[in-house]
Amino acid sequence: MANNIGLDFGTTYSVISRIKRLNRDENGKVIECELEACLPSEGTHSPCQDSLVLKKNDDSLEFGSLARESTGRKGSTLYKGFKMMLAETDENVLKARGYTHEYTPERIIKEFIDDILKKYMETYQIDGNLDKVVIGVPEIWFKKVSTIDCRTKLENIVSSLPYVNKVELVSEPAAACAYFVNNFKKENHYSFKGKVLIIDYGGGTLDIALCDVQEKGEFSEVSVMERCGAGLNEEGYIGKAGVAFIEEIVKLALSPTGLSDNDIINNRKFYKCAGSVENALMLKMRDIKNIFDLAETINPELINDEFYSIEFDDEPYSVTYGMLAKAYNKVISPVLGQKLGEMLDYINTHNITVDKIISVGGFCNFYLTQAQIEDAFARGAGDSRFSDAISDRRECEKAISYGAALIAEDIISFKHLSPYYLGFGKGSEKELKKAYYIIKKGDVIDCDKPVFVKNADGTDTLFIAKKIPLFVFNLDDSCEKESALWGEPLEEYQRMLELRPLESGQRYKLGISLDKSMIITLHKQIVDVNNPNEVYEEGHVRLNEIYAILGNMIEERRN
Numbered sequence: 198m199a200n201n202i203g204l205d206f207g208t209t210y211s212v213i214s215r216i217k218r219l220n221r222d223e224n225g226k227v228i229e230c231e232l233e234a235c236l237p238s239e240g241t242h243s244p245c246q247d248s249l250v251l252k253k254n255d256d257s258l259e260f261g262s263l264a265r266e267s268t269g270r271k272g273s274t275l276y277k278g279f280k281m282m283l284a285e286t287d288e289n290v291l292k293a294r295g296y297t298h299e300y301t302p303e304r305i306i307k308e309f310i311d312d313i314l315k316k317y318m319e320t321y322q323i324d325g326n327l328d329k330v331v332i333g334v335p336e337i338w339f340k341k342v343s344t345i346d347c348r349t350k351l352e353n354i355v356s357s358l359p360y361v362n363k364v365e366l367v368s369e370p371a372a373a374c375a376y377f378v379n380n381f382k383k384e385n386h387y388s389f390k391g392k393v394l395i396i397d398y399g400g401g402t403l404d405i406a407l408c409d410v411q412e413k414g415e416f417s418e419v420s421v422m423e424r425c426g427a428g429l430n431e432e433g434y435i436g437k438a439g440v441a442f443i444e445e446i447v448k449l450a451l452s453p454t455g456l457s458d459n460d461i462i463n464n465r466k467f468y469k470c471a472g473s474v475e476n477a478l479m480l481k482m483r484d485i486k487n488i489f490d491l492a493e494t495i496n497p498e499l500i501n502d503e504f505y506s507i508e509f510d511d512e513p514y515s516v517t518y519g520m521l522a523k524a525y526n527k528v529i530s531p532v533l534g535q536k537l538g539e540m541l542d543y544i545n546t547h548n549i550t551v552d553k554i555i556s557v558g559g560f561c562n563f564y565l566t567q568a569q570i571e572d573a574f575a576r577g578a579g580d581s582r583f584s585d586a587i588s589d590r591r592e593c594e595k596a597i598s599y600g601a602a603l604i605a606e607d608i609i610s611f612k613h614l615s616p617y618y619l620g621f622g623k624g625s626e627k628e629l630k631k632a633y634y635i636i637k638k639g640d641v642i643d644c645d646k647p648v649f650v651k652n653a654d655g656t657d658t659l660f661i662a663k664k665i666p667l668f669v670f671n672l673d674d675s676c677e678k679e680s681a682l683w684g685e686p687l688e689e690y691q692r693m694l695e696l697r698p699l700e701s702g703q704r705y706k707l708g709i710s711l712d713k714s715m716i717i718t719l720h721k722q723i724v725d726v727n728n729p730n731e732v733y734e735e736g737h738v739r740l741n742e743i744y745a746i747l748g749n750m751i752e753e754r755r756n
Contacts, residue, residue, distance in 0.1 A: 374393050
């Protein structure tokens with residue numbers, strides 16, 4: 198079996214998974230498949246904390262739990278949630294979080310992933326390379342212009358590791374759905390087919406996605422139909438998720454100190470307090486459920502039982518169950534309610550029947566989160582939408598990495614749908630007159646296979662160098678807004694493809710392809726004008742920083 202793994206590179210935790218045991222029959226049908234979460238740096242079955250501390254006295258780095266223990270010490274810089282910093286362009290924000298020209302988010306991410314992958318390889322005595330690493334990333338990285346560069350940056354970072362042969366990025370909800378599909382078949386002995394709503398609530402983001410699952414022979418195929426969410430990269434800051442909830446609890450607990458919220462947050466001991474509360478939340482899930490189950494109404498003012506005690510300036514400060522409820526009502530409940538409402542509106546508007554509702558991510562294990570989700574969908578006794586899903590709640594935090602491992606081993610296939618409209622346009626360099634989309638948003642993609650510009654009769658469109666059209670990129674479903682390269686960017690686009698005047702009888706064919714990570718590549722062929730199938734020369738350019746290019750594009754509203 199190949200050395201393929203799935204990686205859930207989370208905002209607060211990361212999990213690596215692999216196929217521990219895989220048996221197929223002579224026809225290739227999977228008879229047995231056993232998944233394993235592999236976390237050697239933190240213990241075999243507990244998540245790896247996404248923290249990294251730089252010790253300024255000797256420039257050494259500490260990772261995971263060691264980094265958490267160093268939090269708040271003088272001469273140390275703590276980096277957390279660094280995945281989401283790939284989209285950050287504001288130098289002031291980066292500086293405030295401790296990043297420098299030497300220690301960029303890209304470098305911190307590379308150091309962190311290199312550490313966890315090497316520890317995985319050492320623990321399981323893998324002498325060769327990792328054949329494929331499939332990484333779960335937020336669905337918004339496929340849907341929002343300002344974050345689409347995050348995929349190419351992350352893929353390039355992991356691909357640069359000398360022991361990694363291939364990297365593929367997949368939507369986190371799709372990966373979680375892949376795990377559910379495999380688990381369902383294992384438990385019920387037949388394949389699931391239908392609509393699955395995935396609610397992924399973690400430390401930094403909320404991601405709600407409606408997935409479609411279809412049978413494809415002996416295999417299942419997953420695609421994402423619709424999504425909404427909140428948190429970093431959605432509004433531009435960490436918030437409305439697990440980290441913000443924990444930070445609000447600490448502020449409530451330390452309010453008797455008389456310090457302002459800003460003074461509390463900026464205190465070097467703040468993150469150590471937050472880390473201890475986070476650990477308590479994970480360890481005392483059952484106690485939380487029991488207390489809130491007994492409460493007739495979840496009134497923060499009436500639930501004064503102590504949940505935990507934190508130490509601040511050598512003094513103990515009590516965290517009550519009421520504080521948990523108060524922080525939840527302030528930070529989480531409004532946004533979760535809003536986003537669940539948006540998804541329900543979409544489901545009802547399109548008359549969609551949801552067959553399963555699955556909560557994944559560490560924060561979905563929190564009692565109040567579970568209760569709010571169930572209330573939103575009016576869960577009743579024997580509600581089949583919530584059954585036969587992920588029965589062991591401890592597996593929720595591993596669902597994305599499990600699904601990524603299944604995709605890496607081609608046990609579950611992922612139906613790749615284009616997240617963009619892509620094509621070429623007619624017009625001057627200053628004004629786009631007409632756009633011709635050769636790949637439309639929602640089209641099923643044959644990955645890495647270029648789609649060339651065609652004439653109305655289906656024949657290939659041929660171009661001379663002076664008449665090369667504008668490249669058009671669009672995320673707008675209504676196709677009312679288009680972005681086109683022009684002026685200096687157009688010249689750069691032509692330079693990248695090495696376009697030049699051709700000899701007599703030669704023409705250009707232009708095409709576009711998407712890989713499995715939905716990263717765009719532009720293609721050119723130099724062909725014979727009388728026989729377009731005769732190719733003299735081929736070339737292509739991968740748009741590694743499409744957002745940087747888009748920043749130089751114009752937008753025109755079509756009449």
